[in-house]
Amino acid sequence: MGWISHARLRVCLGMVIALLAGTSAAETGVSQTEVLLGQSAPFSGPSAEVGRDFLVGAQTYFSQLNAHGGVHGRRVRLLSLDDRYEPEHALANIQQLVWRDKVFALFGVSGTPTLLAAMPAIKESGIPLFAPLSGAQAFREPFNRQIFHIRASYAQETDFLLRQLQSTGRLKVAVFYQNDELGKSMLDTLRQRALIYGLTLVGSAAIERNSVAVQAPAEALLKVKPDVVIQVVSYQPAAALITRMREGGYLGGFSNYSFVGSVSLAARIRQGGAGVEITQVVPFPNKARLPIVYEYQKAVAHTPGAACNFVGLEGYIAARALAEGLRRAGRALTREGLIRALETITPENYDGGGFFLHFQRGNHNGSDFVDLTAIGRGGRFLN
Numbered sequence: 001m002g003w004i005s006h007a008r009l010r011v012c013l014g015m016v017i018a019l020l021a022g023t024s025a026a027e028t029g030v031s032q033t034e035v036l037l038g039q040s041a042p043f044s045g046p047s048a049e050v051g052r053d054f055l056v057g058a059q060t061y062f063s064q065l066n067a068h069g070g071v072h073g074r075r076v077r078l079l080s081l082d083d084r085y086e087p088e089h090a091l092a093n094i095q096q097l098v099w100r101d102k103v104f105a106l107f108g109v110s111g112t113p114t115l116l117a118a119m120p121a122i123k124e125s126g127i128p129l130f131a132p133l134s135g136a137q138a139f140r141e142p143f144n145r146q147i148f149h150i151r152a153s154y155a156q157e158t159d160f161l162l163r164q165l166q167s168t169g170r171l172k173v174a175v176f177y178q179n180d181e182l183g184k185s186m187l188d189t190l191r192q193r194a195l196i197y198g199l200t201l202v203g204s205a206a207i208e209r210n211s212v213a214v215q216a217p218a219e220a221l222l223k224v225k226p227d228v229v230i231q232v233v234s235y236q237p238a239a240a241l242i243t244r245m246r247e248g249g250y251l252g253g254f255s256n257y258s259f260v261g262s263v264s265l266a267a268r269i270r271q272g273g274a275g276v277e278i279t280q281v282v283p284f285p286n287k288a289r290l291p292i293v294y295e296y297q298k299a300v301a302h303t304p305g306a307a308c309n310f311v312g313l314e315g316y317i318a319a320r321a322l323a324e325g326l327r328r329a330g331r332a333l334t335r336e337g338l339i340r341a342l343e344t345i346t347p348e349n350y351d352g353g354g355f356f357l358h359f360q361r362g363n364h365n366g367s368d369f370v371d372l373t374a375i376g377r378g379g380r381f382l383n
Helices: 002-024 048-067 087-100 112-125 154-168 181-196 215-224 235-247 262-273 291-301 310-329 335-342
Strands: 034-041 075-082 105-107 172-178 200-207 228-232 253-256 277-280 371-375
Touching: 034 048, 034 087, 048 075, 048 262, 048 291, 048 310, 075 087, 075 310, 087 105, 087 112, 105 310, 112 181, 154 181, 154 277, 154 371, 172 181, 172 215, 172 235, 181 200, 181 228, 200 215, 215 235, 228 235, 235 253, 235 262, 262 277, 262 310, 262 371, 291 310, 310 335
Parallel strands: 034 075, 034 105, 172 200, 172 228, 228 253, 253 277
Antiparallel strands: 277 371
16 A cells, blocks of 8 residues: 555645646746747837837847846747837737737837727736836836836926926926827826926927928027927937927927937937936946946847947846846746736845836836936937
């Protein structure tokens, strides 16, 4: 009887082990050798360089990770689809990634209007979304357990920028914004927050998303003579407006948000860009003042075609943090397990190389880091 009991015990243990092994590969987008992530972002059109820079930064980290065996023996593969910064394409991409390609999680989905269009599909699927390239409040309030943010919010960027303008005495501001959900919400925020800092909104002008038709907006803004124009657009219309207003004799300042695409903007305005300001949500990528920047610079140096820039560093930081969540979730990887694992990441137990992330249950806003940079002579950045 003892021999039979031990034999049965061995059989039962074998069945349990087999079931556990099967469970580790049962979650959608997870196999014994791979974790599949999905991304929708602009890789063509007027905002393409932002999407490409983030992707290169993320892939730089994932390539290193995979070269060292991945996470628990699984390589991380990122499937990226081009949405051209158009909401209808973003929705179609997310639907494809979730229901046809069956990715495990979404990563680095870019843009406020595009993500707004895709959110119903994301909520329906229950899939985690890590590090969206948007600081819009719509993705933070009310709290959505599926979404984890590694960048500060646009509200935090706005307050930082307005404090800087107040301290320099530039109190008359105008707003140049894209005529969509992002631009209109940011205009409302700026109108409300400007009063708190003693600033006066003297005018505003809109442009359609993905357009560079700036003549009419430039003429309207020149008439109100602001001390500074705050731009809520991507790099192509931002550069076009700066050039046109400078040609019209405007000597005031221009301030931009982190999503503008800093390097792409500087490349387009060259000498005319001196003094143009941009808020940033990651550290300065060209000076290794922090360990994470030094690590990023070394990784980029070994990545053909890669270059250090703000958006690339954001992609690298995002990939690195997600990999930590995958490690903490363990070999038996599930979406629920990933969410719970990410919620344990704090500055006390995760070495972010000087870029602090803090997630917890009920609050997935990982960072409040905001800085200000300016374009100097020859397109170089000053910090």
